[in-house]
Amino acid sequence: MILPIIIVITSLFLDGILSNFFPYMINDLSLFTPYFTIISLIIIYPFFQKKKRNYYILIVIIGYFYDLLYTNLFLADAIFFFLTALIITLIYQKLEINIFTNIFLMLLTIIIYHTLLALSLFIFNVVPITINITIYLITNSLLLNIIYGEILYLICKYLPHKRHLN
Secondary structure, eight states: HHHHHHHHHHHHHHHHHHHHHEEEEEEEEESSOOHHHHHHEEEEEEEEEEEEHHHHHHHHHHHHHHHHHHOOOOTTHHHHHHHHHHHHHHHHHSOOOHHHHHHHHHHHHHHHHHHHHHHHHTTTSSSSOOOOHHHHHHHHHHHHHHHHHHHHHHHHHHHHSSOOOO
């Protein structure tokens, strides 16, 4: 039970550390945008398959801390993380997870998160955002996050623990 919390906290801090090292290219948009916390939500779900309530509580708490550390949107990421966790839960119930479905799930999660974020920013007119910027953010965050997710998936799969990944 402690391993998923370590994974999420490490990912939360890696988001902030790595965002300082990747150069900003166009209009404060980075070439590689780390969303390791969102990727860690996918990786830790098998540890909580029998305790979904604890998974959702952890997700909302992590989303709240993500808001406090990295964004100025109060409770927005807590809600987005919760909605993303619901989708992760549904997909895990329908598919058998292996490396390829894990990549698909990471792609889908990043796309859903960015779409929710862009829609909320557009609806509430917080930041001027366009479809081009959203697509740019999605495409430039995929490679780095998929590599991180696969490394984390393989580490969790081959570490000895009570509940092995699927």
